[in-house]
Amino acid sequence: MTTRTSLSRRTMIAGSACAALALLAGPLVGQHVYKELHELKPGEFTWHPERQPYGPVAVIVSLTDQRVHIYRNGIRIAVSTCSTGKTGHETPTGVFVVLQKDRDHRSSTYNNAPMPNMNRLTWDGIALHAGNLPGYPASHGCVRLPLKFSALLFEITHLGTPVIIADEHHFPVDVVHPGMILANHAETEFEHVVSTLEGRKHPSDWTLDDAYPITSMIASSHDRRIVVIENDVEIADGPLIWDGDPLGAHVYVLKGAHEGAQGMHWQALTYGTSQSAEMQDLERVRxxxxxxxQIRKRFHPGMIYIMTDLPLHPDSRSQRDFVIMS
Known part of the structure; x- marks a missing residue:
């Protein structure tokens, strides 16, 4: 779903190369440092996976700060400097998922130029990958990363990993609530749903052909509709019932069952202008x-649930794009 018009062929070609030409000018390998985040210099990053060794990964790109924040199971494990789109080629904001991974990707447009450790976000050219970092926005839309950091990140992302690109950086919030998955708080229902999670563990790296496809749900107040997408194909839709107030712009990543609270444990992130109490109340949407x-048959740890007040436009997605533009 996207609110943008289709890109011109010229824009698509420029975007597909992103920072490929800049890579030829000498990419920064990158350096792991121990510094306050605001003190990071171009090419520097922090990397502490031991803070949370397991769980679903979410990536947040802050355009204002030129920083990439990596969260795993709600805990921030890494921060890196980056370089996003320059004036006239701004990096789009919104919700994306990793559509393709290629450690040794090369541009088919610009003389086979290298784009190491690529995590593709759109099929018209937006991606996370290694590139030159001058200390300011300089790409044609991609998010350039230090080479060493991009290699580390490549190891923990999978197809379907959510990537939120926003002007500001917002910390994730833990939400434990039945909403959507569980119709009520009945103990028997909770036990049944927990039993269906068995065997649906969060793999370290999914592919489009895996037995457990990546499930995403999008709830649109504009269309009063919820769609379910497996990998990148819309497979089901149903009515949205809610309290009538704006849903806001939020993303929820399912961490698993929370038996103590008899509910599902979600990591909530916003891609809007601010966080609000509404993002912690999933019961308002059903x-x-x-x-x-149908939802309960498909949900799994790591699935994504998105709320938006924008219209759904599946017919305007470019090939397999999964994009919600803010």
Whole structure:
């Protein structure tokens, strides 16, 4: 879903190369440092995976700060400097997921130029990959990273990893609530849903052909509709029932069951202008029982649930793009 018009062929070609030409000018390998985040210099990053060794990964890119924040299971494990799109080629904001991974990707447009450790976000050219970092926005839309950091990040992302690009950086919030997945707080229902999670562990690296496809849900107040996407294909939709107030711009990543609270444990992030109490209340959004049953058959740790007040435009997605522009 996107609110942008289709890109011109010229823009698509420029975007597909992103920082490939800049890589030829001498990419920064990068340096792992122990510094306050605001003191990081171009090419420097922090990397502490031991803070949270397991769980779903989420990437937040702050355009204002020129920083990339990596969270795993709600805990920030890394921060890196980056370089995003320059004036006239601004990096789009919104919600993306990793569509393709290629450690040794090369541009098919610009003389086979290298784009190491690429995590593709759109099929018209936006990606995370290694590149030159001058200390300010300088790419054609991609998010350039230090080479060493991009290699580390490549090891923990998977197809479907959410990437939120926003002007500001917002910390994730833990939310434990039945909402959507569980129609109520009944103990028997909770036990049934927990039992369905068995065997649906969070793999370290999914592919489009895996037995457990990546599931994403998008709830749009504009269209009063919820769609379910597996990998990159829309497979089901149902009615959205909510309190009538704006949903806001939020992303939820399912961490798993929380038996103490008899609910599902979510990591909530916003891609809007500010966080609010509404993002912690999932019960305000629901659907009918028939569609709830379809959702329960497909959900798994690491699945993504997105709220938006924008319209759904699946027909305007470019090939397999999964994009919600803010």
């Amino acid at each position: 659907t009918d029982e028939a569609f709830s049953q």
